[in-house]
């Protein structure tokens with residue numbers, strides 16, 4: 001239940017206006033109200049209405065009826081995802097889901113290779129038994145691409161199949177770790193994703209030179225965009241001011257910070273007007 005303050009000032013003044021993403025997040029998780037210990041700041045974030053006290057949500061900026069969900073020093077207020085940080089969190093989580101799907105496909109491929117390795121002998125037996133019968137009946141089985149592929153795969157050494165399975169499993173594990181790091185929105189996850197994705201780009205280029213398919217081209221484009229996005233938007237490896245600029249940008253979007261600096265400049269202005277006060 002939300003209400004606006006009767007006072008004339010725009011409650012969202014100073015901070016970026018809430019987009020549908022903030023409203024959606026509040027709808028899902030509830031509003032993020034916080035009562036800072038600092039009385040001046042608390043006053044700016046709260047008010048009284050006919051129905052009782054209201055506190056400003058640190059995510060969407062609306063005034064919410066009822067006591068604040070949490071309280072403590074302003075320094076210890078929880079970091080709320082909003083603005084650019086919230087939108088980038090959505091991008092990273094979509095990417096994380098894509099990584100999970102890739103990991104699952106790779107795990108399936110590992111299972112397939114191992115199953116094939118285990119049943120190689122029986123497949124060979126079946127072919128040795130059935131192919132002559134087909135040949136005798138005039139069907140040109142040896143010209144079928146599927147049969148040729150199968151015979152080619154059967155000729156592969158079991159040790160080579162094991163190696164392929166191990167490599168695929170390693171790739172699946174990398175994708176799973178990437179997914180976890182991206183989903184948790186952690187700094188290590190961003191670095192891990194950039195390095196792991198960039199390492200495989202040359203391999204993807206080589207695949208593309210063998211033949212362009214929608215899947216290959218799509219995966220390549222997604223990965224190039226992901227690397228560029230992570231590098232520049234997340235300011236990795238010191239790009240665009242690095243970690244310090246990244247943290248400053250995030251803090252600048254926090255409503256509590258906006259209110260705090262507004263309070264600071266209001267007090268400065270006050271001091272100028274009343275230098276002896």
Ligand SMILES: [Zn+2]
Pocket residue numbers: 026030031032057058059060061062
């Ligand atoms: Zn809210």
